[in-house]
Amino acid sequence: xxxxxxxxxxxxxxxxxxxxxxxxxxxxxxxxxxxxxxxxxxxxxxxxxxxxxxxxxxxxxxxxxxxxxxxxxxxxxxxxxxxxxxxxxxxxxxxxxxxxxxxxxxx
Ligand code: 2BA
Numbered sequence: 001x002x003x004x005x006x007x008x009x010x011x012x013x014x015x016x017x018x019x020x021x022x023x024x025x026x027x028x029x030x031x032x033x034x035x036x037x038x039x040x041x042x043x044x045x046x047x048x049x050x051x052x053x054x055x056x057x058x059x060x061x062x063x064x065x066x067x068x069x070x071x072x073x074x075x076x077x078x079x080x081x082x083x084x085x086x087x088x089x090x091x092x093x094x095x096x097x098x099x100x101x102x103x104x105x106x107x
Contacts, residue, residue: 001047001048001049001050001100001101001104002047002048002049002050002053002098002099002100002101003045003046003047003048003098003099003100003101004044004045004046004048004053004056004057004096004097004098004099005043005044005045005046005096005097005099006043006044006046006060006094006095006096006097007032007034007041007042007043007094007095008041008042008043008044008060008064008092008093008094009041009042009064009065009067009091009092010039010040010041010042011065011067012042012063012064012065012092012093012094013029013041013042013044015063016042016044016059016060016063016064016094017029017044019059019062019063020044020046020056020059020060023055023059025046025048025052025056026046026047026048027044027045027046028044028045028046029042029043029044030042030043030044030045031043034091036071036075036079036089037069037071037075037089037091038075039069047101047104053098057096060093060094060096061093061094064092064093064094065092065093066090066091066092066093067090067091067092068088068089068090068091069088069089069090069091070086070087070088070089071086071087071088071089072086073085073086073087
């Protein structure tokens with residue numbers, strides 16, 4: 001069994017959640033905030049059978065769009081970038097962490 005933790009843009013979270021549930025996967029949705037942009041995003045925790053991991057990656061990949069976002073110069077400077085104008089970064093589609101689960105118990 002695996003635990004997939006994935007961070008997606010807030011704008012994509014409803015469709016990603018809907019498509020995962022449609023395929024009968026179990027999903028926990030957490031509200032999260034990106035450390036860099038300080039924008040709200042969504043983190044999903046998905047406990048899944050090993051053989052379902054590729055299907056889940058495909059769903060997340062299909063419904064998470066890449067976006068360009070502007071980083072205000074003040075934030076960029078906080079992180080050591082020497083700039084006076086906003087800087088563009090590419091955000092997403094999604095960031096995934098996939099971990100082995102030793103045991104899952106429901107009581
Ligand atoms: P944020 O931390 O708000 O980052 C938004 C975007 O800003 C990132 O997009 C990346 O393009 C840029 N960025 C982030 N940290 C940076 C840095 N130290 N220097 C330069 N550019 C930086 P993504 O990589 O697609 O990440 C989207 C969101 O996924 C992140 O929002 C964060 O919430 C999460 N994330 C990404 N990688 C992570 C990691 N290794 N560990 C934990 N969370 C991560």
